[in-house]
Amino acid sequence: VSATSLDATPLVKWSALGQILLFSLLSGIGIVGLVSLGTFTLARARDRTTGSMSRYVNVVAVVLCVAGTLSVVGWGLYLISHKS
Amino acid sequence: VQNSFVLVVVVLTALAFDFTNGFHDTANALAPTIATGALRPKTAVAVSGILNLAGAFLSLKVAATIASSIVVPDLVTLPVIFGGLAGAIVWNVTTWFFKIPSSSSHALIGGVIGAMLAHAGFHAVLWRGIVSSVAVPGVSAPLVALVVAALATMLVRRATKNVEPKSSSLGMRVGQIGSSSLLSLAHGTNDAQKTMGVVTLALIANHSISPTSSTPTWVIVVCAAAISIGTFFGGWRIIRTMGHGVTTLAPNQGFAAQVASSAVILSSSHFGLPLSTTYVATGSIVGAGVAAPPHRVRWHLLGRVATAWIVTLPIAALCGAAAFAAQSVMGIDGGVVVVGLVVALYCAVIFVISRRSAVTAGNVNEPWEPLAKVEESVAMTSAA
Numbered sequence: 001v002s003a004t005s006l007d008a009t010p011l012v013k014w015s016a017l018g019q020i021l022l023f024s025l026l027s028g029i030g031i032v033g034l035v036s037l038g039t040f041t042l043a044r045a046r047d048r049t050t051g052s053m054s055r056y057v058n059v060v061a062v063v064l065c066v067a068g069t070l071s072v073v074g075w076g077l078y079l080i081s082h083k084s
Numbered sequence: 085v086q087n088s089f090v091l092v093v094v095v096l097t098a099l100a101f102d103f104t105n106g107f108h109d110t111a112n113a114l115a116p117t118i119a120t121g122a123l124r125p126k127t128a129v130a131v132s133g134i135l136n137l138a139g140a141f142l143s144l145k146v147a148a149t150i151a152s153s154i155v156v157p158d159l160v161t162l163p164v165i166f167g168g169l170a171g172a173i174v175w176n177v178t179t180w181f182f183k184i185p186s187s188s189s190h191a192l193i194g195g196v197i198g199a200m201l202a203h204a205g206f207h208a209v210l211w212r213g214i215v216s217s218v219a220v221p222g223v224s225a226p227l228v229a230l231v232v233a234a235l236a237t238m239l240v241r242r243a244t245k246n247v248e249p250k251s252s253s254l255g256m257r258v259g260q261i262g263s264s265s266l267l268s269l270a271h272g273t274n275d276a277q278k279t280m281g282v283v284t285l286a287l288i289a290n291h292s293i294s295p296t297s298s299t300p301t302w303v304i305v306v307c308a309a310a311i312s313i314g315t316f317f318g319g320w321r322i323i324r325t326m327g328h329g330v331t332t333l334a335p336n337q338g339f340a341a342q343v344a345s346s347a348v349i350l351s352s353s354h355f356g357l358p359l360s361t362t363y364v365a366t367g368s369i370v371g372a373g374v375a376a377p378p379h380r381v382r383w384h385l386l387g388r389v390a391t392a393w394i395v396t397l398p399i400a401a402l403c404g405a406a407a408f409a410a411q412s413v414m415g416i417d418g419g420v421v422v423v424g425l426v427v428a429l430y431c432a433v434i435f436v437i438s439r440r441s442a443v444t445a446g447n448v449n450e451p452w453e454p455l456a457k458v459e460e461s462v463a464m465t466s467a468a
Contacts, residue, residue: 011216016357017224020348023355024232028347031259032236032340036243039255043247073262079350080270081142 031072038065090162091290093420095283097169097427099310102279104176105188106136106314109275111322112185112345112365113267116338116372118448119327122260125318125445131261132268133316139272140280140308152285153213154193155200163411165286166420167199168192170427171404175396181434183321183329183443184392187360189278193218194400199408201401218397225348225359226367233344233371240336241376249335256335263342268315270349271361276311280304320443325389326365328452331373331381341365341372363393 038061045058114128123131155164172188172195179186193214200208244252283303287293293300327333333341345361345368352359366389373381407427411419 011212012220013216013357016355017220017228019355020351020357020359021228021231023351024228024344024347025235027351028232028236028344029239031263031343031347032240033243035255035259035339035343036240039244039252040247042255043251046251069259069262073266076266076346076350077269079354080139080266080273 027072027076031069034065034068034072038062038069041065086291087162087416088290088292090166090416090420091286091292093424094162094166094169094286095306097166097173097424098279098283098286099306100428101169101173101176101188101192101282102276102307102310103314103317104173104180105275105279106133106311107317107319108176108180108186108188108314108322109271109361110315110317110319111326112361113264113271115323115326115365116333116341116369117260117264118323119333120256120260120335120338121449122257122335122338123264125320125323125448128264129316129318129445131265133312135265135268136272136276136315137308137312139269140276140304140311142269143273143277153217154210155196156204156208156210157285159200159204159208160285160289161203162286162289163408163416163420164196164199164203165282165289166411166423167202167404167408168196169282170407170423171195171198171400171402173427174403174407174430175400177431177434179392179396180319180321181438182388182392183325184389185322185326185362185366186389186392186396187222187362188275189360190218190222190393190396191400192278192282194397195404195407197397198401198404198406202405202408202412214397221352221357221359222363222393225352225363226370228359229344229348229364229367230371230374232348233341233368234375236340236344237337237372237375240340244336253335256339259339260335260342263339263346266346267342267349267361267365270346270353271315272308272311274353274358275361276307279307279311283307318445320445320448321438324443324448325385326369328449329382329385330366330369330389332452332454333369333372334376337372337376340375341368344368344371 041058041061045055045062110129110132113132117123118125118128169192172191175191175194176188197209197214280299280303284299287300288295345365348359348364349361370381370386407423411423413419414422
């Protein structure tokens with residue numbers, strides 16, 4: 001990187017900052033939402049007073065939440081190993 | 085001119101910096117996880133140390149050296165690198181002593197700038213690069229993290245409102261351990277490579293390898309080991325500040341803060357504007373603190389932290405310039421040895437003094453003075 005090429009780059013990369021904010025919000029809120037939902041449904045699945053059908057639905061929901069979380073984590077691992 | 089002796093001293097200094105980088109940044113990946121008891125302190129640093137090691141090998145594409153965007157690369161010499169590293173080590177150890185999370189990258193940048201100013205003067209420093217790679221990320225990182233962590237905290241609190249804490253603790257624990265692990269991996273990838281870049285730059289400056297050749301394997305191995313051992317050493321003083329000092333975190337807040345940090349770090353590295361882990365982690369903890377009752381963080385402590393952030397670059401630059409000037413006065417061979425020994429002595433003295441108020445795995449989670457203490461005492465006086 002030479003001094004001249006640096007002069008051409010903007011001081012503040014607004015688009016990069018905006019993308020970072022957007023992606024962090026989507027992935028951060030997404031993970032927190034999935035884990036929270038998984039926690040909520042897990043508690044309901046464990047609740048003995050819930051009917052068996054409802055418990056079955058809840059277990060499926062827990063599995064989906066865990067799968068969703070793991071896929072976002074996998075994407076994170078991909079980003080780490082293929083960083084730009 | 086090749087100088088193997090000085091090269092060896094520079095490489096050792098770089099590894100020493102890498103080690104301080106490791107323990108200084110342990111808190112960034114682990115503070116909430118340790119503070120909320122998701123992992124036991126020693127287990128946490130062991131896991132993080134191993135993941136830092138793994139992370140260092142995960143991406144073998146060593147990032148453009150930290151120095152190339154802030155100083156004119158052709159003017160870099162071994163003593164400049166040495167001065168920069170020495171300045172960064174001194175500032176890292178000092179901030180660790182005062183229990184302040186500060187950016188190791190910015191300390192290194194500051195040190196290199198100072199040494200370069202002393203070596204070649206004003207024109208050798210790329211000031212625009214400093215604004216775009218230090219100042220802008222420095223200001224934006226904590227703000228972005230704060231927003232993400234605050235929203236995440238509100239969401240997790242709302243979503244698990246009707247779940248008993250006992251049932252929700254598993255999700256929060258696993259979530260924190262998972263995000264800590266991701267952060268540790270990312271730290272190994274980004275920060276170990278920073279030192280790899282510096283060592284590679286030293287090898288190029290010494291004409292030991294050609295400017296186009298890739299980082300030698302031994303460099304990757306020793307840098308990965310140094311940062312991993314540093315992490316395992318555990319920066320308990322800083323973990324205490326971030327885990328308990330800034331605010332008091334419940335498990336769901338710790339979880340939200342950790343996920344926010346991971347999300348911001350990984351996105352920023354993906355979009356080519358790497359944000360400092362320290363600023364992101366601090367911003368996340370503040371965000372998690374203000375978004376949940378009692379909606380309080382210790383602003384006076386954060387004021388000290390912010391002051392340290394602002395002075396990191398100038399002070400590290402002063403130290404770097406002093407280290408460079410001292411070694412050049414004494415002649416290169418003797419100079420690097422004497423300055424190196426002075427820095428080592430300084431670190432040893434700081435370490436010995438720190439033992440008087442030692443923070444260890446055993447007392448890192450002792451309660452801080454309560455957040456609501458002031459209000460309580462006011463209430464008591466008015467009641468009386």
